[in-house]
Amino acid sequence: MKIALDAMGGDYAPQAAIRGAKEALESYPGVRLIIVGKTDVLDPLLAENGLKGHERVELVHAEETVLMSDTSTVAIKSKKDSSITVAATLVKEGRAGAVVSAGHTGAAVAATTVKMRLLDGVDRPAIAAIMPSEKGPFVLIDAGANIDSKPINLIQFAVMGDVYAQTALGMKNPRVGLLSIGEEDIKGNGLTKEVFKKLSEMPINFIGNVEGKVIFQRYADVVVCDGFVGNVLLKSSESLAKATMHWIKEAFSRNTYRIAGALLAKEAFKELKEIGDYEGYGGAPLLGVDGVCIIGHGSSSPKAFKNAIRVADESVKVKLNSRICEKLVESGALPGSFKPNQG
Amino acid sequence: MKIALDAMGGDYAPQAAIRGAKEALESYPGVRLIIVGKTDVLDPLLAENGLKGHERVELVHAEETVLMSDTSTVAIKSKKDSSITVAATLVKEGRAGAVVSAGHTGAAVAATTVKMRLLDGVDRPAIAAIMPSEKGPFVLIDAGANIDSKPINLIQFAVMGDVYAQTALGMKNPRVGLLSIGEEDIKGNGLTKEVFKKLSEMPINFIGNVEGKVIFQRYADVVVCDGFVGNVLLKSSESLAKATMHWIKEAFSRNTYRIAGALLAKEAFKELKEIGDYEGYGGAPLLGVDGVCIIGHGSSSPKAFKNAIRVADESVKVKLNSRICEKLVESGALPGSFKPNQG
CATH class of the missing domain: 3.40.718.10 (Isopropylmalate Dehydrogenase)
Known part of the structure; x- marks a missing residue:
């Protein structure tokens, strides 16, 4: 092919x-x-x-x-x-x-x-980006294919992200979280509150809302969000990683001791640089x-x-796609089977 | 007082x-x-x-x-x-x-x-958070007071952020950017597209959309967004900073050379830790x-x-508040003076 x-x-x-x-x-x-x-x-x-x-x-x-x-x-x-x-x-x-x-x-x-x-x-496709965390990679979906997503979209992103984490990252029963601004189901915006209940009823390992503050500690293996937020999160993380390398360079060139220390530990810097290296991941699938x-x-x-x-x-x-189709049916995550505000 | x-x-x-x-x-x-x-x-x-x-x-x-x-x-x-x-x-x-x-x-x-x-x-208050960047601090507004903001809210956040950057950070004519997922005015979600035009017409130094990918390089001095996105951005940055310190610790304890290097440069680590230290900022005003x-x-x-x-x-x-009131009037950023979709 x-x-x-x-x-x-x-x-x-x-x-x-x-x-x-x-x-x-x-x-x-x-x-x-x-x-x-x-x-x-x-x-x-x-x-x-x-x-x-x-x-x-x-x-x-x-x-x-x-x-x-x-x-x-x-x-x-x-x-x-x-x-x-x-x-x-x-x-x-x-x-x-x-x-x-x-x-x-x-x-x-x-x-x-x-x-x-x-x-x-x-209903809509989504970009599944693999991101690094303290405990290994996690999946961010949607990383920017859609803006102004509807509830059915986030519900389907959760299913596609779940299947992708199993297939691409070899995770069994990945923990799926909904990106929001508080842990409780009642915290979030109009979109996340509507999605929360439906995800709770689906045959995925839904762990509830996941807040930004724990995202890189891999509280969830799959983080579901609208593409606007996901894109901001993905890109700003890259920007912060770049700034951090800048700060590290500055901090380690301030005086002779630090320069000597940096020379001794130069392999450590290479290792750090590779963590956020998008080149290695190559690209993100549009699921x-x-x-x-x-x-x-x-x-x-x-x-x-x-x-x-x-x-x-x-x-x-x-053959990711046939597994996505099966899981969408199994989860009742098809547009017809989901009526907003009726659970 | x-x-x-x-x-x-x-x-x-x-x-x-x-x-x-x-x-x-x-x-x-x-x-x-x-x-x-x-x-x-x-x-x-x-x-x-x-x-x-x-x-x-x-x-x-x-x-x-x-x-x-x-x-x-x-x-x-x-x-x-x-x-x-x-x-x-x-x-x-x-x-x-x-x-x-x-x-x-x-x-x-x-x-x-x-x-x-x-x-x-x-119309609504907003949290103005001070964030670090490669080129010094910038203001993120709204960092989480509101969700599901309307256009008038983001327009007022821009004015309040502008005044705050001048007052708190001593910036003259701060560059105000609208957080979005593309540089061009036509990129973004329903909310940002509506806000873009109005900000262009106001007496602030509006530089257009600012993308996540340049945020920590301080492309803008004031970054305007809805509180849901702002909170995710603020908190996930803290989470990434925490993960980075974890990765640094791991990378620098991998072998004897690196441990010796870390000892020589130990002051550099302190410096790095202080960059993201929210304790120093103390708190963010609700403007x-x-x-x-x-x-x-x-x-x-x-x-x-x-x-x-x-x-x-x-x-x-x-006396930040009296300056905010003046600038809101001067900018025509009062609810009555802004009709959605009529510029």
Whole structure:
């Protein structure tokens, strides 16, 4: 099965995408790629990287590129021949099994939703990001696919996150928490209060509200929230990690003792840097679409692209989607079975 | 002017509150306190700490205590004689100039709103938290007083945050940003899109949307958001800082070289710990109420209480409220002057 790579998406595209493709082809002998984008731009880059005429590489032309300043709607409606739409169409037509993009998240969500369609019963897809904690990784869902989510969306995110934690992180019976601003069921906003009761009745290990203050101590293995809050949480954590490395650098260069100490312990700094390294995770799956879509970090480096391709390849193999469909039915988390305010 | 201290609020109250009161009285000779709570509990604690009969201490009885599991509404309606309500009433009656509480945030917001009332034209109050960044402190408003805010609320938070950054942090012309999930005006949720245009037209230094990914690099000096998102951001940052100290400890104790390095640079660790130290900030003001209300951290230690009392004392002196009222009028940020969707 081939992977369609949106070569035009991301802050350092197309260079980083092509170099990442090269690294992936070298590291994973089973991977086959369809590289999507402007051929006149990509052709020389492929040649430069020794990928021109590569037996596991195909190049498909897309005339347009979605800009970060485009709205998702404009991106889909007026740029019908954009790299992300063409890549999603390849999956729709069965020519590829997965799409990887580090471009405009909203456009990737819209293009895959329109072209690949959603899984039976799924109302909206969600990004499942893997985050580090004191006790190992946890899943944050939704990390930014949706804004202004409805209760049925958060309920389905909980189910998809539960299945993903079991499949991707090998967790048995993951603890699912609802991100809120107080532990009790009566604390939260209109959305979380409505969702709380329904989650309590579902066949998942729902542990109630989880507050920001314990999130990185992994009080919950799956943290469910609206994509606006999830995106702020994901991105601000990266920002704080970056600031922390800055503070560490400053603190350890203040005088000779500290500089000497830093030299002795230099491997410790490397270790710290790797904890928050999004490049290693590669990308986050957009769960709920009928197919595999991996959303890369906007600042994806070649290494990040390489790992996003690996994640896409693995995701195709694990059959996550059929398990999501089964669990949605089992949980009574289909739109028809949930009436707001009636439990 | 006296400060009313809610001695029953906070995870370590009343012990931490009373010990903090003692430290504040010792450090700030101008401070006078009214300690509010159950007298049979507080009397022996005051005696223990040498505060019984102290010339700058008064004890006022409050029969009830708001529990963290109470809703804000229940707390106010059925516990009319709670320590936070009694403390707010002391300000209303002019017997105190400020109230300090580390208890139930929602109850403190409700009690001060009902008893002290809001400033003319203010629709809802907001918590202004001071956060660290690579380039020094910034203001996060609202850090958790409100959920499900309306556009007029965020617009007023921007004005109050602007005035607070000038007054408390000495910033001239602070850059005010709207927390969102994309830089462009068309990115965000229903709430932020509506607020964006109005902020652009106001006499503040509005720099547009600010994304989570640059928040701790201090792209904006004042970050405006709904209290649900703000609370998640504030608390999850604390959680991440805690996890980071855990990771640092682990990384630096892995082998003899690293342990030796850590010993040489031990002052650097102290410095790092102080950056995220909420105890030093003491508390965050609840802006928009007619009087001074300082909200302490739920886990307030004696040191945090001491500093919250200091912040309350300073806040009374700077006449922040009259400047907020002026700026709200000047900005056209009064409820009557803002019609949703009409600019």
